[in-house]
Each structure stands twice: as structure tokens, then as C-alpha cells.
Amino acid sequence: MKTVYWLQGGGCGGDTYSLLSSDFMDVSELFTTLDLKLLWHPSLCSIDPAAHERLLTDIASGTTPLDILMVEGSIIFGPAGTGMFDTFRGRAKKELCHTLASHARYVVAVGTCAAFGGFGAGHAIEATGLQFTKKKKGGALGREFVSGSGMPVINLAGCPCHHDVIAGALMAVASDVPLELDRFQRPLEWYNTMVHQGCTRNEYHEYRVEESDFGEMGCLFFHMGCAGPLVPGPCNKLLWNRHSSKPRAGVPCFGCTSPDFPKSNPFFHTPNIEGIPLELPKGVNRAHYMVYKGMAAEAAPERLKKRSAKV
């Protein structure tokens, strides 16, 4: 039996609620099948305050081994590095995070806030991720941190993180299956796919048939601020809640798996020079892209130009 402690920092609980949609196995079944004991989760445990205190002491003294630490929400350092914007019984939560992480075999950052700081990074609350602040390595635990297993923090980016990714990562660490990570420590199994892959608007993208207001059929990349071709994530491959994804429903991808999410430029708008997006699909050469897209638009079939193809 392996143990799990779920720490909630400065977050909205969205990752927990995402996990509740896990489908291949329900959350409860997942824990039983993997033989995991959930020592603590702020919403899914009901031990009383005194027992929780004892549990924390036992983890800190090594009496209770901690196999997996899951952290949801950013680590709050404000005001002025004190962490007093987020306390547990009068103590800064960041201290608690430190203690738990130093005893854990695996440390998993669930969601973009825990991974990179998310919404509070660079703001008054001085939020950081566990091992990154936005793109900068370091974060709450420091750049050199490795957990008991020798792995650095595993970053399950996403706002919220996709339910299948959280469940999948739990399966992997519970069974000591090695996970290969990218440079932002996101497991390649899920973050080596672009959000763009699998989008039902791909054909429109291919021929550069653009949506410029809500509800038009077309690709959302050129005007509506879709980050699908720019960021990794399995949203259009695994789908959400068994059915859909934001781009499929006409909502641009906001790039929430990226360390610099949320960017400061307005959402629903693509920054561009003369109609060509400033940021081009990952790995693409600008000159080639311009030529290719010009030709593609010329070659677009009527059914797409008329926007009659369903998305």
C-alpha cells in the first residue's frame, strides 16, 4: 500500500474537480485498484483536525512514509516573502509544502498554478510553482530539488489539468513506471501532443479559412487567439468529460499548459503583423509559413470557403 497526501495551496480546486471526471476509472476505484491510501485531501478526507495534526507530525518524523505528494494550487510567498497570505493554523503553507516535499518519494504538481505559479505569479501574492516561476526554474522547492525517487517535480500543466492526465500520472508513479519529462518537466506522454492535434477545425486551419467572430465556422488561430498550434496538451486527443474540447465548441485554446499562462495580452485576440500571427505554430519557419499559407488560402475548397463543413 502506498500513501498519498494532497496539498491545496493557492488554487481554485479546479484540478480536484477535473479529477472527479476521471472516467477509465472513477477516483474511488482508481485508489483501490492502485492500492493507494489517501492520507489527506481537503475535500475527499474526513479526519478531524487533531488527527490531521498528528498525521503531519508523523510524516515529518518519518513514522508515516509519504510515497506521493500531490500539490494543487500555487505556493504563495506574499506579502514580502512571509507566506502569510495563505496560512494553516497560523503558519505559512509554504513551510508545510517544504516539509512534505522533503519526505515524499514523488512530488507531483497538479495544474498550472502548482507547476508554474499560474495566475498569482508576478502579482501581489508572489505565487510560484513548485519548481518553476513561469518559465524560470527555481520555484518554491529550488532548481536542484529531487524527491526520494530521484525525480524532480512532475509538472501536470493545465488550467485545470486534464482528468486523464492526473489519473495517468498517478498510475505511473504508483507503479514506478518512469516518466520522461520535457524541459518544463511535463511528462512527454501527454505533453508531446499539441492541443491543435485532433481539433475538428484542422481542415479549416490547413486552408487558412479563418473565424473572425464567434459562431462562424473556421479556424480560431488567426484572429480569435487560439493557442492550439502553440502549446502542448491532449485536450483534442483525449477530449474533456468524454465529449469535447474548447476549440471544438468554438472557444479558443488559451494556452493554459504553458508556463507563461496567463499571458498579459487580451484573450480572444491573436496578436499579428498584417494578418500573420506573431507566434507561429511550434517549430515552423516564418518565411515558409507565409508562402505556404498564401498558397493554401488560394487552394481552399469551396465547401470550406463557404464554411459549410461542420466542425
Add this chain to the structure above:
Amino acid sequence: MSSETKKIDIPFNRVEGDLEVKVDVTDDTITDAWSCGTMYRGFEAMMTGRGPLDGLVITPRICGICSLTHLNAAAVALDRIAQVTLPDNAIRLRNVALMAETIQSDLRQAVLMYMADFTNHKAYQKHPLFKEAVARYQMLSGSSVVEVIRKTKRLIEIIAIIGGQWPHTSFMVPGGVTSIPYVPKLMQSRLIFNRFLEWYEKKVLGCTIARWQAVTTRKELAQWFEERPEHRDSEVGFFIRFAEKAGLDTYGRGNDHFLCFGNFPLPKDTAVTPRVPGTDQLTTPGFFRGTEYLALDAANIKEDITCSWFEQKPVVSHPFDSVTRPYASGNMGKPYSWVKAPRYDGLPAETGPLAEAVMDRVPLFLDLIRNTGATALVRQLARITRPARLLPDMGTWIDELLAHHADPFYTPVKTIPDGQGAGMIQAARGALGHWVTIENSKISNYQVITPTAWNGSPRDGQNQPGPWESALKGTPVKDPDNPVEAGHVIRSFDPCMVCAVHIVKNEK
């Protein structure tokens, strides 16, 4: 015998974010209470100076449980600023999604958060229903817990079909919604809905919705109980049996002021009728002051920061005028919470499913309140039975979407003009408002007042306690190390501290 007052600090779990309550206990009864939000997330810094539509993406992240409700409030505020009329289909799609979010929240709250406390070994091992409570509500393994996780997850699929994903989508935009689902997907939604409805009737109510709605008084509730074993065995039946034995009908009474912003605007062409004739929304906006119903006047809403860790002058202001900064330096005596104290016409007000029931004049709840007051039991009963009031209309709107699927769902809004607008709706936990000011095509002020800010507010300049601070007074505490009764009271308000933590400006 002289009585001694003990001070206890109670940290709460199963709350989004962090809540600690300090209580004075004299002779095993709470004599005073202070509610303290211990986390501050400072969202407003992200809003000020951003693009006018950015609230649609950022504010859902205030709360993972009611992300869609924040989206809805943000979209309504922008609809108002743009002065746009929504197509009927947009209204239906928004309403159906919001209903799904509300219903899943009610059931998860009831079973995963509320009834979970019935498995508290130290407090209830001698309760005659303890064993059954454990079998039903043990975390992650109880039969009801497993079922609720499975059924609510399915219901949420309707939101994904409409909006792409849950939580945290942004499919509601000024002028309507971003797309209309295809007919087969709408039909799937209808089937998902049917299955959920069937389960809700069978397992949660133990009877049809129509039978439940025929229960209009406390006496009829007693008759309903005796009528069939299915009634007693349902979640509602079991809840009432356990709660009455535990005394939840004897404490937790709030201050009897109920506030509701109203919800679910009615399409022009619809078979759904408002709860109270004459309103253009399904559920009724208004303020109930002990005995009289008053029409909602948004100008009466003020925030008071006398006891909150914020700096602002004046200490009381309307949300459009609030300019707020966190105290970064020490306690300074009076303040004790990161939550502000919203007041309606100077009064603290309770909001949530019970307030909705009162405002909608649901006879059973008016009768229960007349008899026992708004106790923890009554408040929680209002929550677990609210889906019975929402589900029939949700079904009607799904059918209407199928019938009208070729009609528009979006009215183009080219740009958002400068101006001010408020999006005031009902979240699962009660009244939610977004107050937005756009200046020079940017957000210049964004203020949010959440339901938990109303219910869990600290004291104000008049020293009036917030609703659950009041409700805690008189609550028994048998074991100060395990104050489960205080938990029942606070949880009957369904606290959500993440969202209550006030949105404030970046100091820089």
C-alpha cells in the same frame, strides 16, 4: 456552578481553500464566533488594465466548483455594457449548463461534504444510524459517495457538450454563446439528462419529483415519511432521520434575512414559467427581511471592511466604487479575515438554496421556517432538494433547444464600449455579483462579491456578525476537540473560501 468560557479554533476541511473559525464555548454551547478566511489570492491585479473580454477567461478560475457561474456573471456584465439582446437559444444554452453545474454541486456538497460528517466516529459511534451512515458516506468508498461521483460526472457531460469542457470553459460571450451543439449531441444531452433524473428520483428523493413537490408542510413531510420505505431509505429520507436524531433541527439558525439575485432569464419563446409571476427570470430576485419581501435594489449593496484585512477609504462602499488593497502589515487589532463584509441595506444577509426557496415562496420551506426557524437541517434540506425544482425546467429547455436548433445562438458584438455593468446571478451557494467598469477599452475596475462573502462575512462597522457567525451562537459543542456540530452549521451554508477571498488590486 460557575461557567467558564473556552476559546477554540476550528480549522475546516472539505472547504475550497481555507477557513478557520474561532468560537467561545460556555457550558458546552457556542456563545460567540469569528469566521476567518485565511487565504488571499488577489485576482483583481490580473483584471485591471486587461482586455474587456478577459474576465470571461480569468474569473472562472476564481473557483473550480462554480467556474461556469463566474463565467455567466462575467458574460452578463458584458451583455449589459454592450446592451445586446440575446437570442433565445443562447439563453437556453447558458441556463442548461448553469443548471447542470448547480445540480452537481448540490449533490456533491450534500454527500461528499455534508453527510461525510455523519461518519465522524468520535461524535456518532453511538448514533443508531451510525453504521449505515458509514456504509453510505465513508469517503471514497461509501455506496452513496461512489454513486454521486459517478452520476454527477455524467451530468457534467452536458456542460462539455455545450461548452467544450468542465471546469473552466469560456463558451459564454457577450451576445450569446460560441456555438450550438449538433443535433445528435443535443439528443445525447437529453438522454444523459433522463438517466440522471431517473437516478435522482429513485435514489435521492425516493419518489417522483411530482410526489415530492406535493409535500408542502411539515405535517405532510411526516406523512411522506411513513408512506413508503423508499422514502425513508432515500438520501433525503436518511438525511432527515440522521439529522433529527443528531439534533440538527434545533440549532444553526441564521439571522432570517434572505438575499437572492434571481437566476435563469427566460427566453421570449418558452414553456417555462417563472416561480413568482411577473418576473422575467425563473428564480426570483429579492430581499426578505424577517417578514416582508422587498424588491432587489442593487444600490443597496455595500461592502464593509471594518474587520477585514484591507485598506480602503471609505470603509463602506458600493462595489462599483470599491478600491481595495490588502493589509500587508500585522493584524492591527480589529481585522480578522480576508473576507469582506457585504451588507444589503446595512444588514447581513443569508444567501443560498434556502434563500432561493424562501424567495420563490416554496410552501414546505416557508412552513419549516415558521416552525423551527432556518436551522442547519432546513438549510441543508433546501440544498439537497433544489434539483427537484430545477430538473423539470432543465428538461424543457433541452427539448426546446432540439426543436429550435437551427435558430441563432449569438448576436454579434463588434466591440465592447466603455461603461459599467453588473452581472448578478445565483451560484450554487447563493448570490454572486460581478461589477465591471470598462474605460479606454480596458477593464479599469472589477469587483466580485461571492455567496460565501455574504454568508461567511466577518463583523461590520456596526459590529453585526455575518450570517454563519450568528448561526453558530447557541450551537452545542459536546467535545471541544471534535466540534462536529459547528461543522454542521457552517457546512449548511456550503462554505467556499477560495471564492470568498476577496479580489483586490495589486499593490504595485
